[in-house]
Amino acid sequence: MAERISDAEHAVMEVLWDHAPLDAQSIYDRLSGSQSWTLATVKTLLSRLVSKDALATQAQGRKFLYRPAIERTAYVAGESHRFVDRLFGGKLSPLVAQFAESEKLSPEDIAEIEALLQELKK
Amino acid sequence: MAERISDAEHAVMEVLWDHAPLDAQSIYDRLSGSQSWTLATVKTLLSRLVSKDALATQAQGRKFLYRPAIERTAYVAGESHRFVDRLFGGKLSPLVAQFAESEKLSPEDIAEIEALLQELKK
DNA sequence: GGCGTACGATTACATTTGTAGTCACAAGAC
DNA sequence: GTCTTGTGACTACAAATGTAATCGTACGCC
Known part of the structure:
Protein backbone atom coordinates (compact mmCIF):
# COMPACT_ATOMS: atom_id res chain seq x y z
CA MET A 1 0.00 0.00 0.00
CA ALA A 2 1.87 3.05 -1.21
CA GLU A 3 1.10 5.46 1.56
CA ARG A 4 1.41 9.10 0.81
CA ILE A 5 4.81 10.69 1.44
CA SER A 6 4.57 14.22 2.79
CA ASP A 7 6.80 17.12 1.80
CA ALA A 8 8.99 16.91 4.88
CA GLU A 9 9.27 13.16 4.50
CA HIS A 10 10.21 13.60 0.88
CA ALA A 11 13.26 15.66 1.85
CA VAL A 12 14.44 12.73 3.94
CA MET A 13 13.83 10.30 1.10
CA GLU A 14 15.94 12.40 -1.23
CA VAL A 15 18.91 12.14 1.10
CA LEU A 16 18.57 8.39 1.21
CA TRP A 17 18.04 8.00 -2.50
CA ASP A 18 21.32 9.82 -2.89
CA HIS A 19 23.39 8.14 -0.22
CA ALA A 20 21.92 4.80 0.58
CA PRO A 21 22.20 3.30 3.82
CA LEU A 22 22.70 5.89 6.49
CA ASP A 23 21.99 6.09 10.18
CA ALA A 24 19.74 8.74 11.67
CA GLN A 25 22.58 10.98 12.76
CA SER A 26 24.13 11.08 9.29
CA ILE A 27 20.79 11.81 7.70
CA TYR A 28 20.33 14.65 10.15
CA ASP A 29 23.79 15.97 9.29
CA ARG A 30 23.10 15.93 5.58
CA LEU A 31 19.78 17.67 6.05
CA SER A 32 21.30 20.40 8.18
CA GLY A 33 22.26 22.38 5.13
CA SER A 34 18.76 22.72 3.80
CA GLN A 35 16.46 22.23 6.77
CA SER A 36 16.62 23.42 10.34
CA TRP A 37 15.11 20.41 11.96
CA THR A 38 16.28 18.95 15.22
CA LEU A 39 17.52 15.41 15.36
CA ALA A 40 14.27 14.44 17.07
CA THR A 41 12.28 15.72 14.13
CA VAL A 42 14.35 13.79 11.66
CA LYS A 43 13.84 10.65 13.73
CA THR A 44 10.10 11.16 13.72
CA LEU A 45 10.12 11.48 9.95
CA LEU A 46 12.21 8.33 9.71
CA SER A 47 9.76 6.38 11.86
CA ARG A 48 6.83 7.54 9.82
CA LEU A 49 8.57 6.58 6.61
CA VAL A 50 9.33 3.14 8.01
CA SER A 51 5.72 2.58 9.00
CA LYS A 52 4.66 3.70 5.55
CA ASP A 53 7.00 1.08 4.12
CA ALA A 54 8.91 3.74 2.26
CA LEU A 55 12.09 2.92 4.15
CA ALA A 56 13.61 -0.32 5.29
CA THR A 57 15.90 -0.66 8.27
CA GLN A 58 18.80 -2.89 9.02
CA ALA A 59 20.27 -3.07 12.49
CA GLN A 60 23.91 -2.18 12.76
CA GLY A 61 24.98 -2.62 16.34
CA ARG A 62 22.49 -0.57 18.32
CA LYS A 63 21.75 1.75 15.45
CA PHE A 64 19.62 1.36 12.41
CA LEU A 65 20.74 1.87 8.91
CA TYR A 66 17.95 3.26 6.78
CA ARG A 67 17.56 2.65 3.09
CA PRO A 68 14.77 3.36 0.62
CA ALA A 69 12.23 0.61 0.13
CA ILE A 70 10.80 2.23 -2.96
CA GLU A 71 12.64 3.34 -6.05
CA ARG A 72 12.97 7.00 -6.69
CA THR A 73 11.90 6.42 -10.28
CA ALA A 74 8.70 4.74 -9.16
CA TYR A 75 7.94 7.49 -6.71
CA VAL A 76 8.66 10.22 -9.23
CA ALA A 77 6.59 8.49 -11.87
CA GLY A 78 3.63 8.23 -9.53
CA GLU A 79 3.86 11.83 -8.41
CA SER A 80 4.31 13.10 -11.94
CA HIS A 81 1.30 11.32 -13.26
CA ARG A 82 -0.82 12.36 -10.37
CA PHE A 83 0.27 15.93 -10.87
CA VAL A 84 -0.25 16.02 -14.60
CA ASP A 85 -3.62 14.33 -14.20
CA ARG A 86 -4.77 16.82 -11.63
CA LEU A 87 -3.65 19.98 -13.36
CA PHE A 88 -3.49 19.14 -17.02
CA GLY A 89 -5.98 16.37 -17.57
CA GLY A 90 -3.20 13.84 -17.98
CA LYS A 91 -1.57 15.49 -20.94
CA MET B 1 -0.52 36.31 0.26
CA ALA B 2 -1.12 33.25 -1.84
CA GLU B 3 -2.23 30.77 0.74
CA ARG B 4 -1.90 27.15 -0.10
CA ILE B 5 -4.87 25.54 -1.84
CA SER B 6 -5.50 21.98 -0.74
CA ASP B 7 -6.52 19.11 -3.01
CA ALA B 8 -10.18 19.24 -2.06
CA GLU B 9 -10.24 22.98 -2.46
CA HIS B 10 -8.60 22.66 -5.83
CA ALA B 11 -11.50 20.59 -7.12
CA VAL B 12 -13.81 23.46 -6.22
CA MET B 13 -11.56 25.96 -7.92
CA GLU B 14 -11.63 23.95 -11.12
CA VAL B 15 -15.39 24.14 -11.25
CA LEU B 16 -15.27 27.88 -10.86
CA TRP B 17 -12.48 28.39 -13.35
CA ASP B 18 -14.68 26.59 -15.80
CA HIS B 19 -18.02 28.19 -15.09
CA ALA B 20 -17.46 31.52 -13.50
CA PRO B 21 -19.82 32.91 -11.11
CA LEU B 22 -21.88 30.24 -9.45
CA ASP B 23 -23.72 29.94 -6.18
CA ALA B 24 -22.91 27.23 -3.65
CA GLN B 25 -25.74 24.95 -4.72
CA SER B 26 -24.67 24.97 -8.36
CA ILE B 27 -21.09 24.27 -7.43
CA TYR B 28 -22.29 21.38 -5.34
CA ASP B 29 -24.34 20.09 -8.27
CA ARG B 30 -21.41 20.24 -10.65
CA LEU B 31 -19.16 18.48 -8.20
CA SER B 32 -21.63 15.69 -7.62
CA GLY B 33 -20.35 13.82 -10.61
CA SER B 34 -16.80 13.51 -9.39
CA GLN B 35 -16.99 13.89 -5.62
CA SER B 36 -19.38 12.58 -3.05
CA TRP B 37 -19.34 15.53 -0.75
CA THR B 38 -22.38 16.87 1.01
CA LEU B 39 -23.48 20.42 0.41
CA ALA B 40 -22.15 21.31 3.86
CA THR B 41 -18.70 20.12 2.87
CA VAL B 42 -18.71 22.16 -0.30
CA LYS B 43 -19.72 25.21 1.70
CA THR B 44 -16.84 24.67 4.09
CA LEU B 45 -14.43 24.50 1.19
CA LEU B 46 -15.92 27.66 -0.26
CA SER B 47 -15.49 29.52 3.02
CA ARG B 48 -11.91 28.43 3.32
CA LEU B 49 -11.18 29.50 -0.22
CA VAL B 50 -12.72 32.88 0.45
CA SER B 51 -10.62 33.41 3.56
CA LYS B 52 -7.56 32.39 1.58
CA ASP B 53 -8.47 35.06 -0.96
CA ALA B 54 -8.67 32.46 -3.68
CA LEU B 55 -12.33 33.23 -4.29
CA ALA B 56 -14.28 36.44 -4.32
CA THR B 57 -17.96 36.70 -3.54
CA GLN B 58 -20.66 38.91 -4.80
CA ALA B 59 -24.03 39.03 -3.11
CA GLN B 60 -26.95 38.15 -5.29
CA GLY B 61 -30.08 38.56 -3.25
CA ARG B 62 -29.50 36.46 -0.17
CA LYS B 63 -27.03 34.19 -1.91
CA PHE B 64 -23.43 34.60 -2.84
CA LEU B 65 -21.99 34.16 -6.24
CA TYR B 66 -18.48 32.84 -6.07
CA ARG B 67 -15.82 33.53 -8.62
CA PRO B 68 -12.06 32.89 -8.72
CA ALA B 69 -9.88 35.66 -7.37
CA ILE B 70 -6.77 34.15 -8.84
CA GLU B 71 -6.15 33.14 -12.42
CA ARG B 72 -5.92 29.50 -13.21
CA THR B 73 -2.79 30.17 -15.23
CA ALA B 74 -1.11 31.81 -12.25
CA TYR B 75 -2.08 28.97 -9.98
CA VAL B 76 -0.96 26.33 -12.43
CA ALA B 77 2.31 28.14 -13.04
CA GLY B 78 3.05 28.29 -9.35
CA GLU B 79 2.20 24.66 -8.76
CA SER B 80 4.15 23.51 -11.78
CA HIS B 81 7.28 25.31 -10.79
CA ARG B 82 7.04 24.14 -7.24
CA PHE B 83 6.57 20.60 -8.45
CA VAL B 84 9.39 20.63 -10.97
CA ASP B 85 11.69 22.25 -8.43
CA ARG B 86 10.95 19.68 -5.81
CA LEU B 87 11.25 16.58 -7.97
CA PHE B 88 13.48 17.57 -10.84
CA GLY B 89 15.69 20.32 -9.55
CA GLY B 90 13.80 22.89 -11.54
CA LYS B 91 14.50 21.38 -14.93
C1' DG C 1 -47.29 39.31 9.97
C1' DG C 2 -46.03 34.72 11.52
C1' DC C 3 -43.50 30.70 9.70
C1' DG C 4 -40.87 27.63 7.22
C1' DT C 5 -36.82 27.48 4.61
C1' DA C 6 -32.77 28.24 2.16
C1' DC C 7 -28.29 30.49 3.05
C1' DG C 8 -23.91 31.64 4.97
C1' DA C 9 -21.59 31.34 9.52
C1' DT C 10 -20.13 28.78 13.25
C1' DT C 11 -18.80 24.73 15.50
C1' DA C 12 -17.19 19.86 15.47
C1' DC C 13 -14.18 16.26 15.15
C1' DA C 14 -10.90 12.79 13.23
C1' DT C 15 -6.63 12.42 10.57
C1' DT C 16 -2.34 14.02 8.74
C1' DT C 17 1.57 16.83 9.03
C1' DG C 18 5.24 19.63 11.08
C1' DT C 19 7.97 19.94 14.85
C1' DA C 20 9.89 18.35 18.99
C1' DG C 21 10.38 16.58 23.94
C1' DT C 22 10.77 12.50 26.98
C1' DC C 23 11.51 7.50 28.00
C1' DA C 24 13.61 3.00 28.23
C1' DC C 25 17.45 0.56 27.37
C1' DA C 26 21.74 -1.39 25.73
C1' DA C 27 26.79 -0.53 25.04
C1' DG C 28 30.72 1.22 26.27
C1' DA C 29 33.66 3.88 29.88
C1' DC C 30 36.03 3.24 34.24
C1' DG D 1 29.30 -3.69 38.12
C1' DT D 2 27.60 0.97 37.98
C1' DC D 3 27.12 5.29 35.23
C1' DT D 4 26.72 7.80 31.22
C1' DT D 5 25.18 8.42 26.87
C1' DG D 6 23.54 7.67 22.29
C1' DT D 7 19.41 5.32 20.03
C1' DG D 8 15.00 4.24 18.60
C1' DA D 9 10.20 4.31 20.63
C1' DC D 10 6.65 6.78 22.54
C1' DT D 11 4.23 10.92 23.61
C1' DA D 12 2.86 15.74 22.72
C1' DC D 13 0.70 19.30 20.59
C1' DA D 14 -0.60 22.95 17.19
C1' DA D 15 -2.01 23.71 12.46
C1' DA D 16 -4.02 22.14 8.24
C1' DT D 17 -7.25 19.22 5.99
C1' DG D 18 -11.31 16.35 5.02
C1' DT D 19 -15.79 15.88 6.14
C1' DA D 20 -19.98 17.34 8.09
C1' DA D 21 -23.78 18.93 11.47
C1' DT D 22 -26.00 22.81 13.59
C1' DC D 23 -27.25 27.73 14.23
C1' DG D 24 -29.05 32.24 13.31
C1' DT D 25 -31.36 34.89 10.16
C1' DA D 26 -33.44 37.29 6.25
C1' DC D 27 -37.05 36.19 2.50
C1' DG D 28 -40.87 34.85 0.55
C1' DC D 29 -45.40 32.39 1.11
C1' DC D 30 -50.12 32.50 2.69
Missing part, protein backbone atom coordinates in the same frame (compact mmCIF):
# COMPACT_ATOMS: atom_id res chain seq x y z
CA LEU A 92 2.01 16.61 -20.78
CA SER A 93 1.99 19.19 -23.53
CA PRO A 94 0.02 21.81 -21.59
CA LEU A 95 2.65 21.63 -18.89
CA VAL A 96 5.36 22.23 -21.42
CA ALA A 97 3.33 25.09 -22.83
CA GLN A 98 3.03 26.50 -19.35
CA PHE A 99 6.80 26.45 -18.91
CA ALA A 100 7.32 27.85 -22.36
CA GLU A 101 5.11 30.81 -21.61
CA SER A 102 6.73 31.61 -18.33
CA GLU A 103 10.14 31.69 -19.98
CA LYS A 104 11.42 28.93 -17.81
CA LEU A 105 12.95 26.93 -20.60
CA SER A 106 16.64 27.32 -21.19
CA PRO A 107 18.04 26.56 -24.64
CA GLU A 108 19.69 23.47 -23.18
CA ASP A 109 16.39 22.32 -21.78
CA ILE A 110 14.81 22.74 -25.17
CA ALA A 111 17.59 20.84 -26.85
CA GLU A 112 17.33 18.02 -24.35
CA ILE A 113 13.62 17.68 -24.76
CA GLU A 114 13.93 17.66 -28.51
CA ALA A 115 16.52 14.94 -28.31
CA LEU A 116 14.20 12.90 -26.14
CA LEU A 117 11.39 13.25 -28.60
CA GLN A 118 13.61 12.31 -31.54
CA GLU A 119 14.51 9.19 -29.68
CA LEU A 120 10.88 8.31 -29.26
CA LYS A 121 10.02 8.76 -32.89
CA LYS A 122 12.72 6.40 -34.01
CA LEU B 92 11.67 20.32 -17.16
CA SER B 93 13.49 17.84 -19.35
CA PRO B 94 13.78 15.13 -16.69
CA LEU B 95 10.03 15.24 -16.32
CA VAL B 96 9.59 14.77 -20.02
CA ALA B 97 12.09 11.93 -19.89
CA GLN B 98 10.09 10.40 -17.10
CA PHE B 99 6.95 10.47 -19.20
CA ALA B 100 8.79 9.21 -22.21
CA GLU B 101 10.04 6.18 -20.34
CA SER B 102 6.69 5.29 -18.90
CA GLU B 103 5.13 5.33 -22.35
CA LYS B 104 2.72 8.03 -21.41
CA LEU B 105 3.31 10.16 -24.45
CA SER B 106 0.87 9.86 -27.27
CA PRO B 107 2.00 10.77 -30.77
CA GLU B 108 -0.23 13.82 -30.61
CA ASP B 109 1.41 14.87 -27.39
CA ILE B 110 4.78 14.53 -28.98
CA ALA B 111 3.72 16.53 -31.99
CA GLU B 112 2.28 19.26 -29.81
CA ILE B 113 5.38 19.56 -27.73
CA GLU B 114 7.55 19.71 -30.80
CA ALA B 115 5.41 22.46 -32.22
CA LEU B 116 5.77 24.40 -29.00
CA LEU B 117 9.51 24.08 -29.08
CA GLN B 118 9.69 25.15 -32.71
CA GLU B 119 7.78 28.22 -31.75
CA LEU B 120 10.26 29.02 -29.03
CA LYS B 121 13.27 28.69 -31.26
CA LYS B 122 11.97 31.18 -33.77
Whole structure:
Protein backbone atom coordinates (compact mmCIF):
# COMPACT_ATOMS: atom_id res chain seq x y z
CA MET A 1 0.00 0.00 0.00
CA ALA A 2 1.87 3.05 -1.21
CA GLU A 3 1.10 5.46 1.56
CA ARG A 4 1.41 9.10 0.81
CA ILE A 5 4.81 10.69 1.44
CA SER A 6 4.57 14.22 2.79
CA ASP A 7 6.80 17.12 1.80
CA ALA A 8 8.99 16.91 4.88
CA GLU A 9 9.27 13.16 4.50
CA HIS A 10 10.21 13.60 0.88
CA ALA A 11 13.26 15.66 1.85
CA VAL A 12 14.44 12.73 3.94
CA MET A 13 13.83 10.30 1.10
CA GLU A 14 15.94 12.40 -1.23
CA VAL A 15 18.91 12.14 1.10
CA LEU A 16 18.57 8.39 1.21
CA TRP A 17 18.04 8.00 -2.50
CA ASP A 18 21.32 9.82 -2.89
CA HIS A 19 23.39 8.14 -0.22
CA ALA A 20 21.92 4.80 0.58
CA PRO A 21 22.20 3.30 3.82
CA LEU A 22 22.70 5.89 6.49
CA ASP A 23 21.99 6.09 10.18
CA ALA A 24 19.74 8.74 11.67
CA GLN A 25 22.58 10.98 12.76
CA SER A 26 24.13 11.08 9.29
CA ILE A 27 20.79 11.81 7.70
CA TYR A 28 20.33 14.65 10.15
CA ASP A 29 23.79 15.97 9.29
CA ARG A 30 23.10 15.93 5.58
CA LEU A 31 19.78 17.67 6.05
CA SER A 32 21.30 20.40 8.18
CA GLY A 33 22.26 22.38 5.13
CA SER A 34 18.76 22.72 3.80
CA GLN A 35 16.46 22.23 6.77
CA SER A 36 16.62 23.42 10.34
CA TRP A 37 15.11 20.41 11.96
CA THR A 38 16.28 18.95 15.22
CA LEU A 39 17.52 15.41 15.36
CA ALA A 40 14.27 14.44 17.07
CA THR A 41 12.28 15.72 14.13
CA VAL A 42 14.35 13.79 11.66
CA LYS A 43 13.84 10.65 13.73
CA THR A 44 10.10 11.16 13.72
CA LEU A 45 10.12 11.48 9.95
CA LEU A 46 12.21 8.33 9.71
CA SER A 47 9.76 6.38 11.86
CA ARG A 48 6.83 7.54 9.82
CA LEU A 49 8.57 6.58 6.61
CA VAL A 50 9.33 3.14 8.01
CA SER A 51 5.72 2.58 9.00
CA LYS A 52 4.66 3.70 5.55
CA ASP A 53 7.00 1.08 4.12
CA ALA A 54 8.91 3.74 2.26
CA LEU A 55 12.09 2.92 4.15
CA ALA A 56 13.61 -0.32 5.29
CA THR A 57 15.90 -0.66 8.27
CA GLN A 58 18.80 -2.89 9.02
CA ALA A 59 20.27 -3.07 12.49
CA GLN A 60 23.91 -2.18 12.76
CA GLY A 61 24.98 -2.62 16.34
CA ARG A 62 22.49 -0.57 18.32
CA LYS A 63 21.75 1.75 15.45
CA PHE A 64 19.62 1.36 12.41
CA LEU A 65 20.74 1.87 8.91
CA TYR A 66 17.95 3.26 6.78
CA ARG A 67 17.56 2.65 3.09
CA PRO A 68 14.77 3.36 0.62
CA ALA A 69 12.23 0.61 0.13
CA ILE A 70 10.80 2.23 -2.96
CA GLU A 71 12.64 3.34 -6.05
CA ARG A 72 12.97 7.00 -6.69
CA THR A 73 11.90 6.42 -10.28
CA ALA A 74 8.70 4.74 -9.16
CA TYR A 75 7.94 7.49 -6.71
CA VAL A 76 8.66 10.22 -9.23
CA ALA A 77 6.59 8.49 -11.87
CA GLY A 78 3.63 8.23 -9.53
CA GLU A 79 3.86 11.83 -8.41
CA SER A 80 4.31 13.10 -11.94
CA HIS A 81 1.30 11.32 -13.26
CA ARG A 82 -0.82 12.36 -10.37
CA PHE A 83 0.27 15.93 -10.87
CA VAL A 84 -0.25 16.02 -14.60
CA ASP A 85 -3.62 14.33 -14.20
CA ARG A 86 -4.77 16.82 -11.63
CA LEU A 87 -3.65 19.98 -13.36
CA PHE A 88 -3.49 19.14 -17.02
CA GLY A 89 -5.98 16.37 -17.57
CA GLY A 90 -3.20 13.84 -17.98
CA LYS A 91 -1.57 15.49 -20.94
CA LEU A 92 2.01 16.61 -20.78
CA SER A 93 1.99 19.19 -23.53
CA PRO A 94 0.02 21.81 -21.59
CA LEU A 95 2.65 21.63 -18.89
CA VAL A 96 5.36 22.23 -21.42
CA ALA A 97 3.33 25.09 -22.83
CA GLN A 98 3.03 26.50 -19.35
CA PHE A 99 6.80 26.45 -18.91
CA ALA A 100 7.32 27.85 -22.36
CA GLU A 101 5.11 30.81 -21.61
CA SER A 102 6.73 31.61 -18.33
CA GLU A 103 10.14 31.69 -19.98
CA LYS A 104 11.42 28.93 -17.81
CA LEU A 105 12.95 26.93 -20.60
CA SER A 106 16.64 27.32 -21.19
CA PRO A 107 18.04 26.56 -24.64
CA GLU A 108 19.69 23.47 -23.18
CA ASP A 109 16.39 22.32 -21.78
CA ILE A 110 14.81 22.74 -25.17
CA ALA A 111 17.59 20.84 -26.85
CA GLU A 112 17.33 18.02 -24.35
CA ILE A 113 13.62 17.68 -24.76
CA GLU A 114 13.93 17.66 -28.51
CA ALA A 115 16.52 14.94 -28.31
CA LEU A 116 14.20 12.90 -26.14
CA LEU A 117 11.39 13.25 -28.60
CA GLN A 118 13.61 12.31 -31.54
CA GLU A 119 14.51 9.19 -29.68
CA LEU A 120 10.88 8.31 -29.26
CA LYS A 121 10.02 8.76 -32.89
CA LYS A 122 12.72 6.40 -34.01
CA MET B 1 -0.52 36.31 0.26
CA ALA B 2 -1.12 33.25 -1.84
CA GLU B 3 -2.23 30.77 0.74
CA ARG B 4 -1.90 27.15 -0.10
CA ILE B 5 -4.87 25.54 -1.84
CA SER B 6 -5.50 21.98 -0.74
CA ASP B 7 -6.52 19.11 -3.01
CA ALA B 8 -10.18 19.24 -2.06
CA GLU B 9 -10.24 22.98 -2.46
CA HIS B 10 -8.60 22.66 -5.83
CA ALA B 11 -11.50 20.59 -7.12
CA VAL B 12 -13.81 23.46 -6.22
CA MET B 13 -11.56 25.96 -7.92
CA GLU B 14 -11.63 23.95 -11.12
CA VAL B 15 -15.39 24.14 -11.25
CA LEU B 16 -15.27 27.88 -10.86
CA TRP B 17 -12.48 28.39 -13.35
CA ASP B 18 -14.68 26.59 -15.80
CA HIS B 19 -18.02 28.19 -15.09
CA ALA B 20 -17.46 31.52 -13.50
CA PRO B 21 -19.82 32.91 -11.11
CA LEU B 22 -21.88 30.24 -9.45
CA ASP B 23 -23.72 29.94 -6.18
CA ALA B 24 -22.91 27.23 -3.65
CA GLN B 25 -25.74 24.95 -4.72
CA SER B 26 -24.67 24.97 -8.36
CA ILE B 27 -21.09 24.27 -7.43
CA TYR B 28 -22.29 21.38 -5.34
CA ASP B 29 -24.34 20.09 -8.27
CA ARG B 30 -21.41 20.24 -10.65
CA LEU B 31 -19.16 18.48 -8.20
CA SER B 32 -21.63 15.69 -7.62
CA GLY B 33 -20.35 13.82 -10.61
CA SER B 34 -16.80 13.51 -9.39
CA GLN B 35 -16.99 13.89 -5.62
CA SER B 36 -19.38 12.58 -3.05
CA TRP B 37 -19.34 15.53 -0.75
CA THR B 38 -22.38 16.87 1.01
CA LEU B 39 -23.48 20.42 0.41
CA ALA B 40 -22.15 21.31 3.86
CA THR B 41 -18.70 20.12 2.87
CA VAL B 42 -18.71 22.16 -0.30
CA LYS B 43 -19.72 25.21 1.70
CA THR B 44 -16.84 24.67 4.09
CA LEU B 45 -14.43 24.50 1.19
CA LEU B 46 -15.92 27.66 -0.26
CA SER B 47 -15.49 29.52 3.02
CA ARG B 48 -11.91 28.43 3.32
CA LEU B 49 -11.18 29.50 -0.22
CA VAL B 50 -12.72 32.88 0.45
CA SER B 51 -10.62 33.41 3.56
CA LYS B 52 -7.56 32.39 1.58
CA ASP B 53 -8.47 35.06 -0.96
CA ALA B 54 -8.67 32.46 -3.68
CA LEU B 55 -12.33 33.23 -4.29
CA ALA B 56 -14.28 36.44 -4.32
CA THR B 57 -17.96 36.70 -3.54
CA GLN B 58 -20.66 38.91 -4.80
CA ALA B 59 -24.03 39.03 -3.11
CA GLN B 60 -26.95 38.15 -5.29
CA GLY B 61 -30.08 38.56 -3.25
CA ARG B 62 -29.50 36.46 -0.17
CA LYS B 63 -27.03 34.19 -1.91
CA PHE B 64 -23.43 34.60 -2.84
CA LEU B 65 -21.99 34.16 -6.24
CA TYR B 66 -18.48 32.84 -6.07
CA ARG B 67 -15.82 33.53 -8.62
CA PRO B 68 -12.06 32.89 -8.72
CA ALA B 69 -9.88 35.66 -7.37
CA ILE B 70 -6.77 34.15 -8.84
CA GLU B 71 -6.15 33.14 -12.42
CA ARG B 72 -5.92 29.50 -13.21
CA THR B 73 -2.79 30.17 -15.23
CA ALA B 74 -1.11 31.81 -12.25
CA TYR B 75 -2.08 28.97 -9.98
CA VAL B 76 -0.96 26.33 -12.43
CA ALA B 77 2.31 28.14 -13.04
CA GLY B 78 3.05 28.29 -9.35
CA GLU B 79 2.20 24.66 -8.76
CA SER B 80 4.15 23.51 -11.78
CA HIS B 81 7.28 25.31 -10.79
CA ARG B 82 7.04 24.14 -7.24
CA PHE B 83 6.57 20.60 -8.45
CA VAL B 84 9.39 20.63 -10.97
CA ASP B 85 11.69 22.25 -8.43
CA ARG B 86 10.95 19.68 -5.81
CA LEU B 87 11.25 16.58 -7.97
CA PHE B 88 13.48 17.57 -10.84
CA GLY B 89 15.69 20.32 -9.55
CA GLY B 90 13.80 22.89 -11.54
CA LYS B 91 14.50 21.38 -14.93
CA LEU B 92 11.67 20.32 -17.16
CA SER B 93 13.49 17.84 -19.35
CA PRO B 94 13.78 15.13 -16.69
CA LEU B 95 10.03 15.24 -16.32
CA VAL B 96 9.59 14.77 -20.02
CA ALA B 97 12.09 11.93 -19.89
CA GLN B 98 10.09 10.40 -17.10
CA PHE B 99 6.95 10.47 -19.20
CA ALA B 100 8.79 9.21 -22.21
CA GLU B 101 10.04 6.18 -20.34
CA SER B 102 6.69 5.29 -18.90
CA GLU B 103 5.13 5.33 -22.35
CA LYS B 104 2.72 8.03 -21.41
CA LEU B 105 3.31 10.16 -24.45
CA SER B 106 0.87 9.86 -27.27
CA PRO B 107 2.00 10.77 -30.77
CA GLU B 108 -0.23 13.82 -30.61
CA ASP B 109 1.41 14.87 -27.39
CA ILE B 110 4.78 14.53 -28.98
CA ALA B 111 3.72 16.53 -31.99
CA GLU B 112 2.28 19.26 -29.81
CA ILE B 113 5.38 19.56 -27.73
CA GLU B 114 7.55 19.71 -30.80
CA ALA B 115 5.41 22.46 -32.22
CA LEU B 116 5.77 24.40 -29.00
CA LEU B 117 9.51 24.08 -29.08
CA GLN B 118 9.69 25.15 -32.71
CA GLU B 119 7.78 28.22 -31.75
CA LEU B 120 10.26 29.02 -29.03
CA LYS B 121 13.27 28.69 -31.26
CA LYS B 122 11.97 31.18 -33.77
C1' DG C 1 -47.29 39.31 9.97
C1' DG C 2 -46.03 34.72 11.52
C1' DC C 3 -43.50 30.70 9.70
C1' DG C 4 -40.87 27.63 7.22
C1' DT C 5 -36.82 27.48 4.61
C1' DA C 6 -32.77 28.24 2.16
C1' DC C 7 -28.29 30.49 3.05
C1' DG C 8 -23.91 31.64 4.97
C1' DA C 9 -21.59 31.34 9.52
C1' DT C 10 -20.13 28.78 13.25
C1' DT C 11 -18.80 24.73 15.50
C1' DA C 12 -17.19 19.86 15.47
C1' DC C 13 -14.18 16.26 15.15
C1' DA C 14 -10.90 12.79 13.23
C1' DT C 15 -6.63 12.42 10.57
C1' DT C 16 -2.34 14.02 8.74
C1' DT C 17 1.57 16.83 9.03
C1' DG C 18 5.24 19.63 11.08
C1' DT C 19 7.97 19.94 14.85
C1' DA C 20 9.89 18.35 18.99
C1' DG C 21 10.38 16.58 23.94
C1' DT C 22 10.77 12.50 26.98
C1' DC C 23 11.51 7.50 28.00
C1' DA C 24 13.61 3.00 28.23
C1' DC C 25 17.45 0.56 27.37
C1' DA C 26 21.74 -1.39 25.73
C1' DA C 27 26.79 -0.53 25.04
C1' DG C 28 30.72 1.22 26.27
C1' DA C 29 33.66 3.88 29.88
C1' DC C 30 36.03 3.24 34.24
C1' DG D 1 29.30 -3.69 38.12
C1' DT D 2 27.60 0.97 37.98
C1' DC D 3 27.12 5.29 35.23
C1' DT D 4 26.72 7.80 31.22
C1' DT D 5 25.18 8.42 26.87
C1' DG D 6 23.54 7.67 22.29
C1' DT D 7 19.41 5.32 20.03
C1' DG D 8 15.00 4.24 18.60
C1' DA D 9 10.20 4.31 20.63
C1' DC D 10 6.65 6.78 22.54
C1' DT D 11 4.23 10.92 23.61
C1' DA D 12 2.86 15.74 22.72
C1' DC D 13 0.70 19.30 20.59
C1' DA D 14 -0.60 22.95 17.19
C1' DA D 15 -2.01 23.71 12.46
C1' DA D 16 -4.02 22.14 8.24
C1' DT D 17 -7.25 19.22 5.99
C1' DG D 18 -11.31 16.35 5.02
C1' DT D 19 -15.79 15.88 6.14
C1' DA D 20 -19.98 17.34 8.09
C1' DA D 21 -23.78 18.93 11.47
C1' DT D 22 -26.00 22.81 13.59
C1' DC D 23 -27.25 27.73 14.23
C1' DG D 24 -29.05 32.24 13.31
C1' DT D 25 -31.36 34.89 10.16
C1' DA D 26 -33.44 37.29 6.25
C1' DC D 27 -37.05 36.19 2.50
C1' DG D 28 -40.87 34.85 0.55
C1' DC D 29 -45.40 32.39 1.11
C1' DC D 30 -50.12 32.50 2.69
